[in-house]
Structure formats: C-alpha cells, structure tokens
Amino acid sequence: MSDYIVRATAANNQIRAFAVTSKETVEKARQAHNTSPVATAALGRLLTAGSMMGIMMKGEKDILTLQIKAGGPLGGVTVTADSKGNVKGYVKNPEVLIPANEKGKLDVATAVGVGFLNVIKDMGLKEPYIGQTVLQTSEIAEDLTYYFATSEQVPSSVGLGVLMEHNNTVRQAGGFIIQLMPFAEEEVIQKLENSLSKITSVTQMLDEGLTPEMILERILGDFSDIQIMETTKTQFYCNCSxxxxxxxxxxxxxxxxxxxxxxxxxxxxxxxxxxxxxxxxxxxxxxxxxxxxx
Incomplete structure (x- = not known):
C-alpha cells in the first residue's frame, strides 16, 4: 500500500488521531492538472485533509466536499472525498506563479488569498450539512483547525504539508488531524498541547522517513496506550465516465x-x-x- 491513512486512539479514547502519506495522490493531481508548484502545494494540502476527513464519515455513499472560495490568484480550490479513501480535486487557475514568501517557501497563503472555507457533507439526508468559516491564515491547515473548533466544536490540531522537488514533482505529501473528545481531562489536554508544540513540520517528518504510524507515535508518544484502529488506502480517483x-x-x-x-x-x-x-x-x-x- 503506497498512500494510506491510519486512524488511532490514545489516552483511553480521549484522543482520536489520523495521519496520512499522500505523495502519490498529490503527484497524480499535479500531473492531471499540470499545476504550478504553489498550486500543487495548495491543492495537495486540501486533498490530504479531504482524504482524512472523508474516512471520518460512516456511510458507504457519504460524500465530503471542501471548497476554498477566496480572492487570491489561485481563484479557489475544490476537493471531494468519500468514506473509502478516494479523493479528487482541482484549482481554478492551476498555472499561477508567485514569488516565495519571506521564509523562502511556497507562498500558499498569498496564492489562496482572503476568503471562506466551505465544508459540505452529503450523507444521504434531505439536505447536506454545510459549515462555513472565514479563512484565518489561508495556509489551509490552520483554517481547518479553526473550522473544527468553531463549526463542529471539536478541539483539533491539523498539520498538512507538500514538499516539491526541483523538477516540480512531488517529493513528500501528508498530514495529521489530532482531536480531543468532549470528555478529555485537563491533564491529557496539557500533555497533548506540550507535545504538539514540539512538532516542526509534516514535510520534515516525512522527509526523515516517518510513516503515518511513526508520525502519530511522535505526536502522541507521551501516551502509553496508542492504538491503531484502522488502515485505509487513499488515492486520487475520479469516477467520471x-x-x-x-x-x-x-x-x-x-x-x-x-x-x-x-x-x-x-x-x-x-x-x-x-x-x-x-x-x-x-x-x-x-x-x-x-x-x-x-
């Protein structure tokens, strides 16, 4: 299995966690849309998040849609995912080229711009669930962290990363979502916050050779009862015909x-x-x- 997601629990089920490696998924999207490096990074981050959020849904036919509607040169990003690990997406303007940010990295925030994040869950009910939040940083991970806290009332930490090669292919891609359950004790919260503060970046961990299991071990290593509950293959897949x-x-x-x-x-x-x-x-x-x- 190349790209895959792991779902885990820790701290006596007070924490649930997801981690994914999505290099091939993001590279396939890059090839399909011939995206520029900054467009690949933005689309790749949202695809990575979508894959993890998709498997959070239970129904066979449930569909998740993540939409970034913003005023930056990318013109918006759309991703859809199902509960089986299939994910697809596109950016409106895939060829955007902009200078690197002050840290010398791909400037996803400027490319995305100011706007909104829409989360749409079609679970076969009369009306789909729609949550909308204002983009906080336009870096995508922080915006999803804010979405979970405000729209779903689930304290979360989202980490996403895409690292490019010099020839503009995808070198690394992946991410994690760590969530606290409503009954989480203060001691667990403090321990988790302390652990998360030591994490540098997703791409650095992937470049060190860490698997999704190892990423969760690094983040949740202070808890002795980490349990991997499920491993799910994820892929860029479009069901058009x-x-x-x-x-x-x-x-x-x-x-x-x-x-x-x-x-x-x-x-x-x-x-x-x-x-x-x-x-x-x-x-x-x-x-x-x-x-x-x-």
Missing part, C-alpha cells in the same frame, strides 16, 4: 443540445476534477437529444 458526462449534457436541456447538433461539429467536455476530455460527435449528440426528449 463518458456515460456520466452524457447525462450531464442531457441536463442542459433540449434547446441547447439541438443547437449543438445544428452546428454540425464535435463538442469536447472537460471534467474539472481529473481534467479528462470527452469528445461527442454529432451522431452521439443526436442520441443524447433523443434521450432528453423522452
């Missing part, structure tokens, strides 16, 4: 489909999430029109 796209074309209405047919030319439809192009010739459009008429 020509059939699904044809159904989307039906939804635009008979009038527009008829105009396409009258133009007499093939059309190309692009999937936002994986950048796959689907070609439909006039005969296929006529077939879609006939289905729309029924």
């Amino acid at each position: 020509k059939e699904r796209v044809s159904k989307a074309i039906i939804s635009i209405g008979k009038k527009d489909i008829k105009e396409m047919i009258q133009d007499g030319e093939d059309i190309e439809v692009n999937c936002h999430f994986c950048n796959t192009q689907y070609n439909f010739n006039v005969e296929e459009l006529k077939d879609i029109y006939n289905k729309a008429v029924r």
